[in-house]
Amino acid sequence: MQEHDMTFVRTEMVAAQPAPRGERGIVQWLRKNLFATPVDSVLTVIGLLFVAYTVPPLLRWAFIDAQWTGTDRTFCSTVAQGGIHPDGWSGACWAFVSAKFQQFMYGRYTFTQRWRVDYTAIMFVLLLVPLLIPRAPYKMLNAFLFFIVFPIVAYFLLVGGYFGLTYVPTQLWGGLLVTMVLSFVGIAVSLPLGILLALGRRSSLPVVKMLCVTFIEIVRGVPLVTVLFMASVMLPLFLPTGMTFDRLLRALVGVAMFASAYMAEVIRGGLQAIPKGQYEGADSLGLSYWQKMILIVLPQALKLVIPGIVNTFIGLFKDTSLVYIIGMFDLLGIVRQNFSDAAWASPQTPMSGLLFAGFVFWIFCFGMSRYSIFMERRLDTSHR
Template structure:
């Protein structure tokens, strides 16, 4: 019986061959699993391919196939002269390339702009590569030394003094401004009743305070005048500033016990400053002065965007921390600042900084037009970055700060070493999104008569030598590619940073 049961379950025929497994790797596998794995996805794939073909084919045909690559004027890009349909007129871009990069910067001084671009690349690339060493020195050179060198290369001119003279001039200007404002306020209140008496009282108080402030400033102004009348005012001021700053750093960092490292670093820093001053001739007038109204093109776009990005980060961090502060005055000020700057459009900020701000300044005090725009954009972007960073701060559990406090860390060490690094890691996409938006919003400076890349392009369109039906589209296509390259580069680098910082969280 057992043998019969055993033999009854033995298969006497061969098993039919199974179908080959579905390919899930390679190009064919990608098509099957990603594009045509369901009827809906197949329809969407076909529709998307048709849309891409409808957009890409005419674009490639306009920019490459039907394009004109050589010519001296508009005649090279006219269909009746070429004998066919004409696409992009690239000779126009070649003829206006220097204007699109430098604007109206004097041709003989454009080597200064090229040197700035070279220095920026040399300092920025090592800073962006995580494996390279000396990040602290590199960051100090890029964020502190490079802006100063770039300013004197772009603007030209020299310096009359250094840190001590600047401090004395600023302190004296504040005292004189208080006295002048107090006198004007007191004169305004004459014969105006109760409010006039209040105005007179506040004005006299300002005059008294400004006069009292000028008394301790008097020795500094006397020493400033002595430095200015010396044979080498810049070097005398540099040496005096180096001595004062170095001694302060030496004493604040422990004096004879632990202050020698700070003293050495301070000395090296001032020696480097002296070498830069000597190399650029800043003590003898420096390079020829170039007015900021001559700046333009890609130069202005990079100056405005980089300055706005770099300056808005510390402003945004300070405002985000201030909005979460326990001190009511700081919290209210931060909230008011953020809501004010977020409540007005950037165009209004640019108009106010360019045309209305000079009305509120003293008569003998002027600020360069480009500098006013840079300050306005930095404050505007800082308010937006503050909310992005605050979102990251709220994502950090309270236990992180409590654990740091339990270990004896102060508020600043807890914030700088524990909370803020984690918060910034969380908000990298939002910050980079703000940076990209700021880079593209630099085109708005054209409204206040500053010619950025797009403004220089519009100025180039006014040249009748290159007036053709396709010149307009060619120019916008070229500038659009430039904006895309910069924005896409920032986006891809942010993804790289995200992957690197979140590597420990992978499972």
């Protein structure tokens, strides 16, 4: 008896079918994400009760009862007209933030010269945005302008004293200007220096390895406040008489050294995650040490530790507020300094100022976090 071949090969793709009715809609989403189990249901109810208890009063304080305009503290006191809460306290004093906004951004930077800060910020954005867009052309030229040319131009533009520009000492700098300068220099210096320290710690040369390990362990073993204090107060004691360095420069060096030590350990974790076969394959191609690291190892290692790198950047950005300890006034420091202004002394002034500073820090940190997620997804090749 002859057997029949029952094999069937489909020549067309099956048309996409709609999801079952029970798997779509807001009800199914709530059931799957918020009420999947009894424990999830209890936690969801507790969360909703907490939101209902805290959010309405916060919104009322921040927006409905808030005082948006005014010239002094009387507009934000409990006896001011409008903005009175039934319990006897007024809403947020955004009038204080509005009145001090220029100082929060520039510090005591010469008023007539603040256009220089604005131009520097515009150049920073115009060079940074195309650098962050993967499809933007001329990446090498863009990186050269951003990391080499821009710092030089920004220095002459902000400090002045050349090309007919008025000299503005760094003692007058403050607010968001100081925060951005410290964080930009710290980030730009800590990444390459951290890579070198990580490579040095894994080096087969005993002297290089010992120096890198010593630097990393000493710097990581002390708080940033100690590093800033040493750079600002103790360092001048070891210099020859009459020799000194600008206070901002000392803070920049301290912040960059501190961040580079943490960055080195993040990079070292990525280097250890690279399989040994990658090193052996590079050696079999006859590549030199630096060719192997730059072309083969580091691109893979850096991709693996993007979250750690960005986490270090975010921590560095927030830690710039510690320069308040050495008499420099970044954004948070200048906000706190203005609490002592008698013209704006009210119960709502400190909370309003701190919330404004916290919101500004959150915007920058959230932006870095989202871009980190974007780059992780773009560079993820495990599911392609």
